[in-house]
Amino acid sequence: MTTLSKLLRQDVVAICHDDGRKVGTPGHDDAREYLRQRISEIGCVPYIGKSFELPYKVAHQGFCNLVGRIPGRDSKLPPLLVGAHYDSVISFPCADDNAAAVAIALHAGRIIGESGGLERDVVVAIFDAEEPPYFQGHAMGSNRFYEDHVLGKREIHAALVMDLVGHDVSLPDAMSEGLPVIDPLTGSIYDSARRDTSNPALRSLLFVTGSESHQELTGVLGAIGQPKGLRVMPTLNSYVGDMSDHGVFRRNGVPYFFLSCGMWEHYHMPTDTPDRLNYDKMSAITHYVIQMITLMGERELAGRTGKEQIHDTLDLESSFMREAFGDLQQLVMRWAGISDVDTRATMSQLVERLLLMGLR
Numbered sequence: 192m193t194t195l196s197k198l199l200r201q202d203v204v205a206i207c208h209d210d211g212r213k214v215g216t217p218g219h220d221d222a223r224e225y226l227r228q229r230i231s232e233i234g235c236v237p238y239i240g241k242s243f244e245l246p247y248k249v250a251h252q253g254f255c256n257l258v259g260r261i262p263g264r265d266s267k268l269p270p271l272l273v274g275a276h277y278d279s280v281i282s283f284p285c286a287d288d289n290a291a292a293v294a295i296a297l298h299a300g301r302i303i304g305e306s307g308g309l310e311r312d313v314v315v316a317i318f319d320a321e322e323p324p325y326f327q328g329h330a331m332g333s334n335r336f337y338e339d340h341v342l343g344k345r346e347i348h349a350a351l352v353m354d355l356v357g358h359d360v361s362l363p364d365a366m367s368e369g370l371p372v373i374d375p376l377t378g379s380i381y382d383s384a385r386r387d388t389s390n391p392a393l394r395s396l397l398f399v400t401g402s403e404s405h406q407e408l409t410g411v412l413g414a415i416g417q418p419k420g421l422r423v424m425p426t427l428n429s430y431v432g433d434m435s436d437h438g439v440f441r442r443n444g445v446p447y448f449f450l451s452c453g454m455w456e457h458y459h460m461p462t463d464t465p466d467r468l469n470y471d472k473m474s475a476i477t478h479y480v481i482q483m484i485t486l487m488g489e490r491e492l493a494g495r496t497g498k499e500q501i502h503d504t505l506d507l508e509s510s511f512m513r514e515a516f517g518d519l520q521q522l523v524m525r526w527a528g529i530s531d532v533d534t535r536a537t538m539s540q541l542v543e544r545l546l547l548m549g550l551r
């Protein structure tokens with residue numbers, strides 16, 4: 192474990208109350224207090240006013256976003272935003288959903304601050320009330336933050352949102368039955384009877400949507416390439432829909448990235464506990480987030496209309512997918528009944544099959 196992996200684990204463990212962080216519970220209060228301290232410790236100043244807490248009320252229920260910013264060299268420029276929600280869906284730890292992403296956002300902010308900051312401010316936004324019954328509703332923390340504190344007040348240059356970024360990707364059982372696997376160490380093919388669902392070739396997968404939201408964003412991913420310790424797979428947000436807090440940015444035409452390792456067997460389950468996360472993968476994601484944020488900040492991102500735009504990203508998706516699957520590429524293609532992912536139709540066919548199998 193790297194030093195960063197250990198620091199990420201410390202935050203995840205501290206955020207993960209045994210009784211969860213559902214809105215209105217003592218666990219939620221504890222998490223809010225812990226995060227208020229942490230956001231200050233990492234070098235943030237309040238996003239607005241004197242407090243990191245941006246409370247709001249909907250139907251007599253109190254909520255609270257926690258938002259700070261790592262000052263840049265020119266705070267007059269529209270800031271970058273890195274965001275994740277801290278509430279939990281059930282009264283259990285919910286480590287992958289979403290303590291892991293919160294820890295990554297905090298440490299990305301800390302490392303950027305320690306290196307002297309960027310040209311632009313980096314807003315660290317820890318959102319409340321992402322989970323049902325608030326999901327995509329008026330009380331959802333990211334909606335309230337954007338509509339109350341951004342819209343018509345301070346434009347956001349670009350946003351990066353994370354959800355479910357703490358776990359290894361493993362193949363769903365239904366898929367593993369039909370798909371032989373190449374042992375990455377020996378190169379030998381072994382059949383489904385012997386297959387290990389935590390195949391090393393797929394463990395480090397990270398899905399990224401949103402590169403279609405601005406033509407410059409494909410260049411951001413392309414410039415970084417496949418980062419150390421990860422296999423990045425860019426894909427269209429429309430394949431999965433708005434799974435998290437990036438929705439409000441997408442709808443308002445803010446260039447965005449959404450990062451996720453997809454759903455897994457512990458999704459929204461009591462078994463989503465800190466001991467099941469891969470902190471080295473989270474450490475790799477933290478470094479990747481810093482690279483993405485830095486490059487997004489350097490790009491002009493001109494030509495925005497305030498409404499969603501969709502740019503063609505097929506070449507980006509195809510080339511990253513080939514690299515991400517590596518030796519498995521041909522086998523996956525055969526399994527999906529296609530020869531390559533060189534058209535939107537074949538790409539859609541493959542993604543639909545993967546989604547049907549639960550790899551999302």
Ligand SMILES: [Zn+2]
Pocket residue numbers: 280288322459
């Ligand atoms: Zn959730």
